[in-house]
Amino acid sequence: MKSKGVVAAILIVIPFVVYFAIPTYNSVQPTLGGLSFFYWYQTLWLAISAALFFAAAVLIGRKP
Amino acid sequence: MLPIDGFIAFLALFALFVGLGFGAVHWRKGDLGTLHEWALAGRRLGTALVWFLVGADLYTAYTFIAVPSSMYAVGSIYFFAVPYVALTFAIAMLLLPRLWTISHKRGYITAADFVKDEFSSPALAMLVAMVGIIAELPYMALQIVGMQAVLSAMLIGLSDVATVSEVSLILAFIVLAAFTYTSGLRGATLTAVLKDILIFLSIIAVMIVVAVSGGFQSAASHLNLVHTTLPTKFYNAYWSLFIMSALALCLYPHAINGALSAEDAEKLRKSTSLLPAYGIGLAFLALFGILIYGNSAALAIVKLFPPSSQGVLVVPSLILSVLPSWFAGIAFLGIFIGGLVPAAIMAISQANLLTRNIIKEFKRDITPQQETTISKWASVVFKFLALGFVFVIPATFAIQLQLFGGILILQTLPPVFLALLTKRLNKYATMAGLIVGVASGLYLMEVANQFGAWQTTLYNTPLGLLFIGVTALGMNLIVTVGGSLIIPSKTTNPAHQKS
Secondary structure (H helix, E strand, O other): OHHHHHHHHHHHHHHHHHHHHHHOOOOOOOOOOEEEEHHHHHHHHHHHHHHHHHHHHHHHHHOO | OOHHHHHHHHHHHHHHHHHHHHHHHHHHOOOOOOOHHHHHHOOEHHHHHHHHHHHHOOHHHHHHHHHHHHHHHHHHHHHHHHHHHHHHEEEHHHHHHHHHHHHHHOOOOOHHHHHHHHHHOHHHHHHHHHHHHHHHHHHHHHHHHHHHHHHHHHHOOOOHHHHHHHHHHHHHHHHHHHHHHHHHHHHHHHHHHHHHHHHHHHHHHHHHHHHHHHHHHHHHHOOOOHOOOHHHHHHHHHHHHHHHHHHHHHHHHHHHHHOEEOOHHHHHHHHHHHHHHHOHHHHHHHHHHHHHHHOOOHHOOOOOOOOHHHHHHHHHHHHHHHHHHHHHHHHHHHHHHHHHHHHHHHHHHHHHHHHHHHHHOOOOOOOOHHHHHHHHHHHHHHHHHHHHHHHHHHHHHHHHHHHHHHHHHHHOOOHHHHHHHHHOOOHHHHHHHHHHHHHHHHHHHHHHHHOOOOOEEEOOOOOOOOHHHHHHHHHHHHHHHHHHHHHOOOOOHHHHHOO
């Protein structure tokens, strides 16, 4: 199904959009345990990216 | 100096490492006289092992030495390594399974094998192979710089640290060369698992101790703005560094070598899609570069060294001051083999390029057995070449050279990745593009550094500071794509008609 490919593409593109939007996360506040937002937000997105990519991989793998 | 129990832990685990490396020859037994068995472990690695082998590229000296070092000395811009790790695996999960499928069908071992058939051009393949071999060398040298840093932290206070660490490095490399010769990628895979387990244990231990002792807060109070957020003038440098590095990682011969050793394309895709999560450890290591500002004991150790080598000692010093000595020994061994294992994989991939895509073009009648023997010996030679490199060139320079290696390997993007997506590229245009890309990269490096010693890979543009890789790849693409539009490729290649 073609729609599966579209969904997979969207899932893959999301982390690119997030990381390219540098001004949206380039701040000290809110801090997490003393760490500025800039650092913990990008680290958190590693886990989210893995989840999104894996979902996309499963979608791509299930060929009709 | 590290107390004796630290040395015992280090040496005991090194013995385990050597045992695994040689013992791997009996693991999933195959005929190691053939190249696909020696260099690709018979293409039988499942999801978990591919994770460790491709993930092995994440935990190298680049991660525990170069990134924390630059975070410490320069600041937040080097956190680009985090988005780079996230995005590189999106590219990997899309393109590498495609390359795997074609390679499996046609028996390719290197990316240059693919280029040769795809463009029916041994010359272009040879060019891609040469760029690959050269780009790996500084990357290997960086591994050795990392190993040196560990040794100098362990041997602080000894009168002739330099001699002891050089002898230790040579011994370690003889052992490494011997087991890579014997067991090939099997040895590298099993030791990669050991390496990653030790490194993860160490990162978690350091993070727990630092967090419990309130290290984050105390570091935060010592930091200036360069270390807490990204100065706006670095925005373009930041994205250009992370996206170009993401593209470059998947093009490195050792990454492709790891990918091709997977047992099927779907397992390769799922395994690589999850790897960004594995990068969390890398983010923590990068943060060590700023956390050290809150740890006066570690800072005192770093300050024992001349300013030029302080950066590379950030992680070893933090380990030394935070962990009990026996645990520090384990962590040091993790970093030490964290340099050795990637160096082995890199040397294997260089050796394959040399035999299959360069030597074989001149001597077409070599048998598969001869091909393997030459590769095995070449892997030994490349390791010692990298070692010699480090003894000649200062450490800080090695880090910059590694970044230049990234600019070089990026230039193979059109013949390898673009060719996976389109069949319209013309071989002459692609060749010209590659040469223009390499030449402009080299020229801009010289301009950016005022024709002096290489200190930076960023240069001033109307857009502000930008990574040279972007411009070099841009010029490459203009020539490759532009040229291919003017002279369309003739698909007379029999390989195309078959597929």
